[in-house]
Amino acid sequence: MSKNPPPIGAAAPLLEAHGLCGWYGAAQILFDVDLQVRRGEVVALMGRNGAGKSTTLKAVMGLLAKRRGSVSFMGHDISKREPHEVARMGLGFVPEDRRIFTDLTVRENLEVGRQPPRHWADGSAAPEWTLSALFELFPNLGEMPDRPGGRMSGGEQQMLTVARTLMGNPYLVLLDEPSEGVAPVIVEQMAHMILQLKSQGVSILLSEQNMHFAELVSDRAYVLEKGQIRYQATMAELAANEEVRRAYLSV
Template identity: 40%
Template sequence: MLSISNLHAAYGKVEVLHGISLDVPKGKVVTLIGSNGAGKTTTMRAISGMIKAKAGNVTLAGVDVTGLASHKIARAGLAHSPEGRRVFATMSVVDNLLLGAFPRFTRMRPRGDIKQDLERALELFPRLKERQTQLAGTLSGGEQQMLAMARAVMLNPEVILLDEPSMGLAPILVEEVFRIISRLKAEGVTMLLVEQFAAAALNVADYGYVLENGRISVHGPAEKLKNDPAVKAAYLGGGQH
């Protein structure tokens, strides 16, 4: 569904990704784990067109989207829930969600039943349902994270990129976020997940890749990675869920 081949990306002259390759099959959850500065967020940004790849290919549902502008990649069916949430603070919760469906309103993506999908998103995120008329900027950090995820769902995408959905959240909200990811997975939503809580990510994922200094160091079924001594020592130690 989403295939990354030999991807190189840089900020200015500093190359961050040194030729990474990974696959996200349809209906699966794949996680990308690694320490801070390994290049996880850069990978997400290069996939969604927020930064231009220096080399390599990004293929979405059989279509080469390498080098396309972000809005064109979104139209092709890639939704990105970015690190730091980036909700539209002066707009209501519902208006933020409807903006997520914008390419469907303009017929750039199959329209489907937007009203029904809005109701589904609010059912999936009950906190948002309670606050649907509230301005997004007045929500708590956890609620804004849920809004960013729900906005991505509203595209009715082929693939969702989730970048650090638990960052800065209280433990009870981290559990809520992963409950929602599990529910989306059960509904067959294809996801690439970057997450600081490696153990929680591997618990929900089908397959995992470990990124070290801009290169994939090891990859395999999530269950296998959870039991890999090197992965356990580096990423599944103290404080991880």
């Protein structure tokens, strides 16, 4: 499975965080995290369980009660914005725990996420997603549009959560542990989906600890340990660095 090359002549980062700190109650989880994602780029946040990957995504999205630092998206400071405001600006979030509406059908779940089409700053059209386009991207969902969410497998629910987020026509998607707890065939479909999104100009910041999966889809990687960035490089450089992988990623 081949990757598209990084964007040529990429302008300012689409998403950028500086000095990002985050707390759960009195416990500080993130310590001065700096990261950026450019247009058309897939960036992996790598690390063991408890390293702070999911917390970083939540902090970016504004889902932590207490955070500090700056976050900019599409040239706008979103550090003080509420999550629903950030979502309306075109930043999508796919949580690890899925949070689908179990009593609604696949089609109804997707309609819940619908937002208007978007355009880039230069006036060109951003990726636009319709039900038919999503059913083509996720054939499993296309075979069950009227099935209630509660009668789907875990992998199918994961696909539905991603598809629902895409109905918001995001410029960038925060994707939390897409390969966690799903069957290998679903993992392969997720990898294919991410590469398809990238080819259409959608940027992705994903939290992941599956090295093989991250290597298939990512351009760059940040490695987290105990809430701090310990290493950053291209995905190829991380894959070739056994010392770093042993220190921060091996179980």
